[in-house]
Structures are given as C-alpha cells and as structure tokens.
Amino acid sequence: MENVVECVNLTHYYGKRLIYENLNFVIRKGSIFGLLGKNGTGKTTTINILNGYLKPTSGHCYIFGEDSQHLNPRTKERIGFLMEGHIQYNFMTISQIEKFYSAFYPRWKKDAYYDLMKKLEVDPGQKIGTMSCGQRSQVALGLILAQDPDLMVLDDYSMGLDAGYRRLFLDYLSAYAKGNNKTIFITSHIIQDLENLVEDIVILDYRSVLLSTTVQDFKTNFKQFVMKIPEKMDVLLSKDEVIANFEILKDKLTIYSFKSQQEVEAHLKSLKIPYSEIQQVPMSLEDAFIGLTGKY
C-alpha cells in the first residue's frame, strides 16, 4: 500500500535539549494515524517538521514522496493543516475567509464549509476573532473539509474544546475519512476520543519513541494485571523486559506488560514478590496509554 507520509530517522534537538531520536513511522494512504504523547514530547515538533516549518537536526520526512522541507505548491494543495488552538485569520469574517481560501484550492467545496457554519448559527459577517474557541474550531474544520485535501494534518484538535465540540469535530472527521481514501494525521492529548478513530499509533515519551503499532495490537497485547501485596512492604521493582510499567498504591500492585499472565507471574516469582489475587483488567486506549507512559 502506498505511503503518504514517511519519516526516517528523525532526530531533533532544541539547543542541547533532545526531543527525540530516530523517530521512524509511515502513514499509509487512507489510514488514520495518531501521534500520541504527553505535553512536551515532540508532537507539535513533528508536525512542524512535516509541514516544513522546522528543519530537523537529522533525518527526513517525505510527504507524497517529496521532502517536507521543500514541498512544491501542488503538493501543499493536497495537505490540509489545522494549527494547534484552531488558529485562523481572526480579522476575517466567516464569508471573507471562505472567499479567501477558495481562490487557492481547485477542489474547493463551498457547501461543506457553509453546511457546518449553518449549524453554528453565526452570521456570515461575524468576525472569527469574536467567536468562542468551539466555534472557531468548527470554522477551521469547515475550511479543511472544503479544501478536500488528500492528507489532513491536525495538531491537537481537542485543545480548548468541550466534550460536545470534540464529538462534533470527530464525527465530521470520521465521516470525511470513511470511504474517501483520505489520510489523516492527528495528535491529541485526549486519548479517549481517538480510541474509535485512529488505526495506527506512535507513542512518544520524553526523548524517545515508546511504541509504534496499531491501536488493535496495542490493546490486545498490552495488559494490565492488578494484584494484592502485603501493605507497608518494601517491594523492589523496576521496569524490565517483562514489566513495562508498574504502580503501587497501599496493598495494590498494578503491572503493565506486553507479556502473558503466566510470564508475568513467573517473573514476579523469580523476583520473590509476595503477590496474591492476580487478575487481568481490561483497558481502554487511554488506560493503556497512561499505563505505558505513566501518570507523571
């Protein structure tokens, strides 16, 4: 299958601060790809590199086979970009901004934009700068939908949105992606929203890539085991090839692992951990994300 985006050995430093090293991922045509990570792990950095606003310290990103640092206008025409915070031209009105962008994109679908604007019940003469964050997000989404791009790059679409606007945004997004062979690259810090949307994910940690997989594989292979341990007992545990992460709260030990229950139990026995009542607890994508990356 054709790859729309390909990032190869991407490494970036801000001054001496390493953001990440050797980030590799591909985004297949027609897929919805999520770049997940806590704040400050490099999600926006990656989007800036992809859009050609940032030169990586080393490595390359290719969009539609072109180096992202030198995209030609015809390629840019095929990419829809949502800036973090739904930034748009605040000094324009609803109708002015539509008129402005329509001149740049040959596949412009005016109706897609105005259908969404009708739902907002805003006057076409209203300035974007006077709108609420939720309304602005719909303007930004409407503009991208009207552009009808082959690739959408959405940088933290959920920022500042309440649950209703987030749901509306995602509903439109999945309807757009479905059956149209469109590719979506999305980042968000609200993982629960993405569970039923994204297919492939990369999870970033500070300075490194934690995981690159599909949501299905992640949810199937990454497990949470909860067990009891004697309270006030010093348990010497550390992350290793079996224990991806763990938490101790009073007499409750939670272990996150990619291994089976038998392997985890064998490992705990070898470490002489006095556990009891072990059970595997199902996880949502958000649980799994927090389990892997930790709460802090």
Added chain:
Amino acid sequence: MVKALFFKEWLKIKWAYWSMALLTLLVLVKLGLNLSYYIRILEARSYWYQVVVMGGMFFQDFLYLPALIGLVIGFTQFMPEINEDRLKLTLHLPMKENAILLYMLAYGTLMLAILYLATNLLASALIAFFFPFQVVKAVWLSMAPWFLAGFVVYWVTGAVFVERIWLKRIFIIAVAVLFTDTLLYHTAYEIYRYSLVYFFVLSVLWSIGILYSGYRFKKGVLK
C-alpha cells in the same frame, strides 16, 4: 491566488491605511493654511525671499510622515501574521513561500506608493499655487529621500516582524535607524540631488531582507 492574497493584506491594513490617509490630508491642509497665512502676514515678497533666497523649508511637516506611515502599515500588516504564529497558515498556502512573502511586501509597497504619490501630487499642486515650478521641483527632490525612508521603514518592519530572534531584530532596527537617519537629513534643499539614485538602489536592497527572515522562520529558529 495573488488577488486573494492582496484581499487578505487589505483586510489587515484598511483601517490603518485610511487613518494614515486622513493624517496626510490634515498635514496637507496645514501646509496650505501655513502658506496662505505667511504670505498674508509676511507679504509675498518677504516670504518668497525667505523660501527662495534663504532656503526656508516650509514643508518640514512631511519629514517624518512617510516613515510613520511605513511603520504603521508594516505593523498592522505583519503583526497579525506573527501573533500566534499565524504566518504558518500563510506559508502553508499553495504558493512558493518566498513568493508569498514578496507578494505581501509588494502589496504594502504598492499601497504606500499610491499614498505617497497622492501626497506629493497634492503638495505640489498646493505649492505650485504660491511658487514657480522651480520651487516645486526643489521640494520634490528634497522630500524624495524622506519618502524613500518611508519605504525602507516599511520593508524593515516586515523583516523585523518575521525575524524570530530579538537580538537579530534589534540589530536590524539599529542598522535601519542609521540608514534612515541619513535619508532624513534636511539641512538644505536638494542635498541628495546627485546621490539620490544610489540611495534609491541601497534602499531597495532592504526590501529583500524579509526573505532572510522568512528563511529563518521556516527553518524553525527558536524564539
């Protein structure tokens, strides 16, 4: 596409532009009233003597006006682009990034040129009402570097806004202040009569400064 880009630029500057046009009109009215007043009070012969023989520069109200207009138009045009990194949206438009920046600058330059030209024509008409053509020509040649300074201030404002590092901004501003200060010399009529063309060439070089700032913006130089 270029028309749409110009439409965006107009939306940003329109209030500032009309305000500056009004200010210019007020300065022109003041010039007309001053000329009429002094000719009536001092008598034409004596005022003529003061202007033609003594070299009195009765149009000094125009000294800083073009630079002020350049600064205000540059500010209103580029500030919204830099605010919240909105320039990223603009550079994402399906055109070459350098072309986008140059078109933006060209639009501002064109609007300034229209305002400056109208100012000069109206000022000339006023001056020609009281003085012979030779004086009008001398005023034109004396004010030309001031209007050139207006363009330089505008181009520099664009480059400074797109630049991300404060130290570089201060450096650009410092060099530009020295340069425009030279253009605003006004000790006598037509002091740049023979060197105006060289100053014109040097001034135009400032217009491409935005490309360097734009290159650094695209490279992701840290704020």
